[in-house]
Amino acid sequence: xxxxxxxxxxxxxxxxxxxxxxxxxxxxxxxxxxxxxxxxxxxxxxxxxxxxxxxxxxxxxxxxxxxxxxxxxxxxxxxxxxxxxxxxxxxxxxxxxxxxxxxxxxxxxxxxxxxxxxxxxxxxxxxxxxxxxxxxxxxxxxxxxxxxxxxxxxxxxxxxxxxxxxxxxxxxxxxxxxxxxxxxxxxxxxxxxxxxxxxxxxxxxxxxxxxxxxxxxxxxxxxxxxxxxxxxxxxxxxxxxxxxxxxxxxxxxxxxxxxxxxxxxxxxxxxxxxxxxxxxxxxxxxx
Amino acid sequence: xxxxxxxxxxxxxxxxxxxxxxxxxxxxxxxxxxxxxxxxxxxxxxxxxxxxxxxxxxxxxxxxxxxxxxxxxxxxxxxxxxxxxxxxxxxxxxxxxxxxxxxxxxxxxxxxxxxxxxxxxxxxxxxxxxxxxxxxxxxxxxxxxxxxxxxxxxxxxxxxxxxxxxxxxxxxxxxxxxxxxxxxxxxxxxxxxxxxxxxxxxxxxxxxxxxxxxxxxxxxxxxxxxxxxxxxxxxxxxxxxxxxxxxxxx
Numbered sequence: 273x274x275x276x277x278x279x280x281x282x283x284x285x286x287x288x289x290x291x292x293x294x295x296x297x298x299x300x301x302x303x304x305x306x307x308x309x310x311x312x313x314x315x316x317x318x319x320x321x322x323x324x325x326x327x328x329x330x331x332x333x334x335x336x337x338x339x340x341x342x343x344x345x346x347x348x349x350x351x352x353x354x355x356x357x358x359x360x361x362x363x364x365x366x367x368x369x370x371x372x373x374x375x376x377x378x379x380x381x382x383x384x385x386x387x388x389x390x391x392x393x394x395x396x397x398x399x400x401x402x403x404x405x406x407x408x409x410x411x412x413x414x415x416x417x418x419x420x421x422x423x424x425x426x427x428x429x430x431x432x433x434x435x436x437x438x439x440x441x442x443x444x445x446x447x448x449x450x451x452x453x454x455x456x457x458x459x460x461x462x463x464x465x466x467x468x469x470x471x472x473x474x475x476x477x478x479x480x481x482x483x484x485x486x487x488x489x490x491x492x493x494x495x496x497x498x499x500x501x502x503x504x505x506x507x508x509x510x511x512x513x514x515x516x517x518x519x520x521x522x523x524x525x526x527x528x529x530x531x532x533x534x535x536x537x538x539x540x541x542x543x544x545x546x547x548x549x550x551x552x553x554x555x556x557x558x559x
Numbered sequence: 560x561x562x563x564x565x566x567x568x569x570x571x572x573x574x575x576x577x578x579x580x581x582x583x584x585x586x587x588x589x590x591x592x593x594x595x596x597x598x599x600x601x602x603x604x605x606x607x608x609x610x611x612x613x614x615x616x617x618x619x620x621x622x623x624x625x626x627x628x629x630x631x632x633x634x635x636x637x638x639x640x641x642x643x644x645x646x647x648x649x650x651x652x653x654x655x656x657x658x659x660x661x662x663x664x665x666x667x668x669x670x671x672x673x674x675x676x677x678x679x680x681x682x683x684x685x686x687x688x689x690x691x692x693x694x695x696x697x698x699x700x701x702x703x704x705x706x707x708x709x710x711x712x713x714x715x716x717x718x719x720x721x722x723x724x725x726x727x728x729x730x731x732x733x734x735x736x737x738x739x740x741x742x743x744x745x746x747x748x749x750x751x752x753x754x755x756x757x758x759x760x761x762x763x764x765x766x767x768x769x770x771x772x773x774x775x776x777x778x779x780x781x782x783x784x785x786x787x788x789x790x791x792x793x794x795x796x797x798x799x800x801x802x803x804x805x806x807x808x809x
Contacts, residue, residue: 439674443667450665453627454679455653455726 276529277408283525284518285414285483288421289315291517292476293498294505295425296469298513299432302445303465306356306367311498312491313378314470317344318477319486320382323393333396333482340478341471348470349463356466357459375492382488390485417479424475425514428468432510441465500543506556516554579638580605580730580761581626586635586645587785588618588625595621597785598635603730603763608756610764610772613782614808619765620662622782623732626763627659628652639730654682658728662735662765664719666707672699675707675718679726686727695751696721713744720751731755732763737771749774769807781806 293311300308321340325331331339351374359366399413432438444451444458452458477491484490505516520539528535546554582602588595596618603609611619625633628649637645644652653659658679667675676692676699693700696717702710710718716736723731733752737745745768752762752775766772772779773796781789783806791799 436674436677439670439678442669443674443678446667446669447665449629449649450659450661451678453629453649453653453659453661454723455650455682456680457650 274408276526279525279529280522281408281410281414281418281525282528283522284418285521286524287518287521288418289476289480289494289517290498290501290521291425291514292421292472292479293494294502294513294517295428295510296472297498297502298505298507298510299428299472300466300469301507303441303462304352304356304360304367305364306359306371307364308466308469309368309371309495310351310374310378311371311469311473312493312495313375314344314348314491315473315477315480315494316382316486316488316491317347317378318474319393319481319490320386320477320488321474322478322481323391323486326393333478337475337478341474344474344477345467345471349467352463352466357462360462375495379488379492386488388487388489390487390490393481393486395482413482417483421476421479422518424472425517428472429510429514497539500539502553503543504539504546504553506553509555512553512555578605579603580640581763582636582638583622583626584636586622586625586633586637588621588630588634589632590621590630595785596625596633599625599782599785599787601780601787601790603761605761606756606759607777608752608762608764608775609778609780610766610776611780611782612766612769612772612803612807614806615767617782618785619782620734621785623659623734623763623765626652626732627657653679653726653728656682656728656730658723658726658731660719660723660731660733660736662738664715666710666715666718668706668708670707671703672705672707672710672718673703676703676722676725679722681725681727683727685729687721687724689725692721692724695724695754713740713747716740716744716748717751720748724755729759730761730763732765734765735767736764737766737768745771767807769803 293315297308297311300306318340321343322333322336325336325339326333355370356367359370395413399416402409402411403415432441440451440456441461444456444461448458480490501517501520502513504520505512520542523542524535524538527538534541579602584600586596586599599618599622601609611622613619621630624630626637626644628644628647628651633645635645636643639652639655639657642655644655667678670678676689687695698714699718699721702714707718708715720733720736736748740748749771752764756762756775764772764776773793776793778792779790780787781803789802789806
């Protein structure tokens with residue numbers, strides 16, 4: 273039983289990263305109509321940003337949790353202003369190819385300087401150690417990642433689905449031309465949305481640094497699974513991305529316990545099944 | 560060519576009202592490669608209701624979209640309150656006080672009625688308050704929490720007009736507000752337009768429904784093949800009836 277709970281926890285942790293990343297992808301896809309293949313590389317930059325802050329400027333985990341998403345988010349907004357904005361109105365393929373190229377360049381640069389091995393990033397003192405829950409031992413940092421990710425996901429959902437700003441964003445996703453004709457600066461909103469999505473990826477990167485170490489290819493490994501999660505959940509819904517992200521993490525964890533051989537493929541098998549039955553994804557809407 | 564069109568525009572009487580709020584001269588516009596407008600000239604004076612009439616595909620909607628700044632390529636002169644807006648982006652034009660109610664209403668499915676209503680930002684003071692809007696359109700108040708596109712066609716049209724009245728813009732462009740609606744709703748929209756006019760709004764209307772237009776308009780322009788080919792005041796309507804039937808093919 274201990275092993276089952278441990279795998280469930282690992283599943284929830286992975287689910288947290290899936291949820292944060294697929295949420296950002298969904299928001300970006302909605303507004304920019306771009307499948308952001310650079311998402312994994314930006315997640316990695318979040319982790320590296322925390323690493324640099326600590327080792328170059330002696331700025332610790334807590335400030336990094338805020339600073340890294342802002343810094344990487346600004347980097348993302350520069351990418352959007354200088355490159356992605358020119359693709360608006362074109363087929364998805366152009367955005368996918370451009371962001372895929374960006375990912376290769378960003379990862380290549382980091383690999384050139386840092387190789388492929390992981391750099392250590394220590395768990396902050398406040399979150400070291402663990403708790404005995406009776407039925408299992410819970411490392412505090414891992415519990416924190418799950419709870420904090422969930423809070424960030426729900427806050428993002430609230431921002432988009434329940435606020436005036438979110439209403440502008442949803443409207444602009446539906447009909448940007450008309451929203452702009454009402455006097456709303458849609459291009460600026462698009463840039464900020466890309467920054468938000470990228471910031472969420474960078475935040476996931478910082479959260480992951482103490483667990484998975486900091487590696488140039490950490491995002492490349494993860495992003496493939498995240499895209500499968502997005503396909504399963506469907507691009508249309510914010511809550512759908514969150515729930516699918518966590519659920520698939522847990523399913524992966526359970527598979528590791530019951531049938532470890534399939535744990536690396538279960539998400540992709542599910543993706544195939546969903547595509548056969550409902551090609552728009554579980555919560556997606558046909559366009 | 561432009562000169563003859565301008566002569567037509569000049570011929571249309573200015574119906575006594577104030578100075579031009581909108582004046583368009585030699586406007587040409589393109590959708591991608593297709594050249595839609597070939598030199599449109601007209602003006603709208605303060606407090607007037609001016610209607611663009613014409614057959615399907617004549618260029619009426621494109622004219623409104625060009626004024627609003629949502630046509631990719633346009634040339635010529637568009638002046639709003641004496642400022643050139645022919646190169647401005649649509650969000651800037653909206654902020655100057657031009658409000659647009661598009662064909663097919665443009666109600667957002669992912670927003671509820673309240674969110675749809677509150678979406679366009681206030682561009683200047685003097686817009687209608689929510690209470691005034693609910694007085695004008697009582698149905699909307701009861702359906703505030705419904706999804707925007709769950710409303711009936713008539714209610715959606717009222718929502719589309721209501722949301723631009725909140726913004727404080729005094730110049731409204733309404734694109735076929737009666738399209739596909741029941742006669743009783745059309746009447747209600749006619750009353751609304753009459754009331755807005757009496758409150759000093761300036762309105763540029765695009766209509767195919769000539770009989771509806773005749774109940775609200777001060778002046779008419781006829782659009783054909785991307786040009787204004789004629790114009791007359793409501794008082795000259797009877798004298799122009801035969802011509803009008805030919806223009807509109809009704």
